[in-house]
Amino acid sequence: MERLQRWRSHGGWQEVWKHQSRETGTPMEFSVFLPDAANNAGDPRPVVWYLSGLTCNWANVTEKGEFRAACARHGLIMVAPDTSPRGEGVPDDPDGAYDFGLGAGFYVDATVEPFATHYRMRSYIERELPELVAQHFSADLGRQGIMGHSMGGHGALTIALRNPDRFRAVSAFAPICAPSQCPWGQKALGGYLGDDPAQLAEYDACRMIEAGARVPEILVDQGAADGFLDTQLMPDALRGACDKAGIDLTLNLHDGYDHSYYFISSFMTTQLDWHAARLT
Amino acid sequence: MERLQRWRSHGGWQEVWKHQSRETGTPMEFSVFLPDAANNAGDPRPVVWYLSGLTCNWANVTEKGEFRAACARHGLIMVAPDTSPRGEGVPDDPDGAYDFGLGAGFYVDATVEPFATHYRMRSYIERELPELVAQHFSADLGRQGIMGHSMGGHGALTIALRNPDRFRAVSAFAPICAPSQCPWGQKALGGYLGDDPAQLAEYDACRMIEAGARVPEILVDQGAADGFLDTQLMPDALRGACDKAGIDLTLNLHDGYDHSYYFISSFMTTQLDWHAARLT
Numbered sequence: 001m002e003r004l005q006r007w008r009s010h011g012g013w014q015e016v017w018k019h020q021s022r023e024t025g026t027p028m029e030f031s032v033f034l035p036d037a038a039n040n041a042g043d044p045r046p047v048v049w050y051l052s053g054l055t056c057n058w059a060n061v062t063e064k065g066e067f068r069a070a071c072a073r074h075g076l077i078m079v080a081p082d083t084s085p086r087g088e089g090v091p092d093d094p095d096g097a098y099d100f101g102l103g104a105g106f107y108v109d110a111t112v113e114p115f116a117t118h119y120r121m122r123s124y125i126e127r128e129l130p131e132l133v134a135q136h137f138s139a140d141l142g143r144q145g146i147m148g149h150s151m152g153g154h155g156a157l158t159i160a161l162r163n164p165d166r167f168r169a170v171s172a173f174a175p176i177c178a179p180s181q182c183p184w185g186q187k188a189l190g191g192y193l194g195d196d197p198a199q200l201a202e203y204d205a206c207r208m209i210e211a212g213a214r215v216p217e218i219l220v221d222q223g224a225a226d227g228f229l230d231t232q233l234m235p236d237a238l239r240g241a242c243d244k245a246g247i248d249l250t251l252n253l254h255d256g257y258d259h260s261y262y263f264i265s266s267f268m269t270t271q272l273d274w275h276a277a278r279l280t
Numbered sequence: 281m282e283r284l285q286r287w288r289s290h291g292g293w294q295e296v297w298k299h300q301s302r303e304t305g306t307p308m309e310f311s312v313f314l315p316d317a318a319n320n321a322g323d324p325r326p327v328v329w330y331l332s333g334l335t336c337n338w339a340n341v342t343e344k345g346e347f348r349a350a351c352a353r354h355g356l357i358m359v360a361p362d363t364s365p366r367g368e369g370v371p372d373d374p375d376g377a378y379d380f381g382l383g384a385g386f387y388v389d390a391t392v393e394p395f396a397t398h399y400r401m402r403s404y405i406e407r408e409l410p411e412l413v414a415q416h417f418s419a420d421l422g423r424q425g426i427m428g429h430s431m432g433g434h435g436a437l438t439i440a441l442r443n444p445d446r447f448r449a450v451s452a453f454a455p456i457c458a459p460s461q462c463p464w465g466q467k468a469l470g471g472y473l474g475d476d477p478a479q480l481a482e483y484d485a486c487r488m489i490e491a492g493a494r495v496p497e498i499l500v501d502q503g504a505a506d507g508f509l510d511t512q513l514m515p516d517a518l519r520g521a522c523d524k525a526g527i528d529l530t531l532n533l534h535d536g537y538d539h540s541y542y543f544i545s546s547f548m549t550t551q552l553d554w555h556a557a558r559l560t
Contacts, residue, residue, distance in 0.1 A: 007542035007543070008536035008543070009542035009543070011546070063344050063541070066349070068545075068546075069346070223288070225288065256288035258287060261343070262287035263287075265348075266288075266348075
């Protein structure tokens with residue numbers, strides 16, 4: 001692990017780290033905000049994971065997410081991983097499209113070649129990166145929350161549903177709720193996993209809930225003016241699945257807000273307050 | 281005036297506008313945050329001007345400045361202009377350096393050709409843009425504050441000192457305090473204004489104070505780990521000038537903080553709270 005950058009910010013340190021990943025077989029970068037409570041001698045601090053959306057890496061939320069003030073106030077560590085493997089030998093979308101390949105790992109372990117070798121973002125986020133965070137930072141992995149945006153909201157929901165004992169809180173901004181029913185998800189899941197419906201269902205939050213996966217509660221903020229709302233995100237499908245399953249879904253629809261970081265940053269503090277109430 | 285972009289954010293609208301400037305002779309863009317208090321029927325709202333630093337345009341602070349939550353809470357309009365004229369026919373630094381020409385207007389009215397024609401940022405900020413803001417938004421120009429970063433901190437200080445009746449509050453992040461004594465300022469002021477010491481003194485906050493210019497109080501936040509602190513920024517010179525003049529300078533030196541938006545965003549809320557206490 002090599003620390004690439006470090007800035008003092010909001011009463012903590014915003015850092016960027018690089019390491020060689022055993023899962024992706026590539027160098028990977030992530031950002032981590034360490035509130036002073038996690039730097040000084042004291043109790044290890046809870047960790048909130050932020051999974052980014054299509055085209056993003058750690059920098060988008062780190063620069064525009066407006067999360068540090070709330071994390072410093074609550075003493076939360078925030079980790080923002082990349083969204084795909086990158087670098088020499090990593091295959092991309094054959095047409096260079098933004099919604100598959102680089103920047104679009106969809107938090108799956110690919111089974112279809114040529115993607116299966118490097119596109120192992122599920123195992124990277126679920127197994128490898130938590131180990132590194134536990135080793136290098138004063139982090140209490142007994143208290144974890146997870147959130148994400150769009151494709152990263154899909155990632156947060158599916159990873160939390162798959163690991164209900166690990167995360168005390170899960171939330172999302174404009175998540176892709178039913179990837180097997182929308183064009184982004186169909187293209188990506190099909191490209192990484194092939195046509196086996198059983199495999200696809202393992203990466204679809206609504207299908208997972210229908211098949212019995214459970215978390216006690218979910219918080220979602222969604223812009224009502226988000227151009228992807230009906231075609232790609234489908235929060236109504238999540239509401240339907242949660243209602244049937246008895247999952248306590250808080251789905252806040254915000255008039256006028258779109259899919260951008262101007263939306264995310266507007267509700268970051270309330271989401272982090274919600275996580276903090278469950279983690280601290 | 282043409283609105284280029286508009287995002288719902290933090291209970292207001294973040295907008296970007298473009299217009300043909302009579303002062304610079306070029307199209308100019310600026311961003312404006314309009315809290316709902318300024319959109320709905322009601323009293324016109326106070327305006328805070330944010331002047332950006334070298335290489336920036338409206339986007340840097342608009343994306344990374346973390347000002348909207350505080351502006352929405354206080355009902356403040358925030359205007360972020362560009363830092364220079366741009367476009368066809370606008371001369372740049374002959375070597376393409378970052379500290380002169382495009383992105384580096386230094387908030388002066390240039391007198392040296394080929395810069396005198398377009399580089400009229402002082403008149404643009406002091407005269408033209410306030411007229412447009414008054415015409416197009418529900419703004420109370422009887423209640424204005426001004427702040428800025430680095431070169432923009434220099435701009436905020438000099439514009440406030442030149443117009444003490446217009447601004448009820450002036451603050452800065454890591455301002456260039458004595459441009460006639462530092463390399464950035466000497467290059468820029470010399471390039472735009474020539475070698476006349478009298479002209480240079482009109483754009484140097486410390487010289488202006490020594491010559492009798494007054495504001496009642498100034499707030500400055502400065503990172504102690506800012507690599508430009510001693511060579512370019514010189515807050516001690518501002519402290520000396522303010523002490524002699526009886527200006528109430530609050531100069532907060534922050535351990536570990538550098539010159540970046542990670543620093544600016546950390547103290548944006550406290551600066552805006554300070555402005556709001558004087559404007560609302």
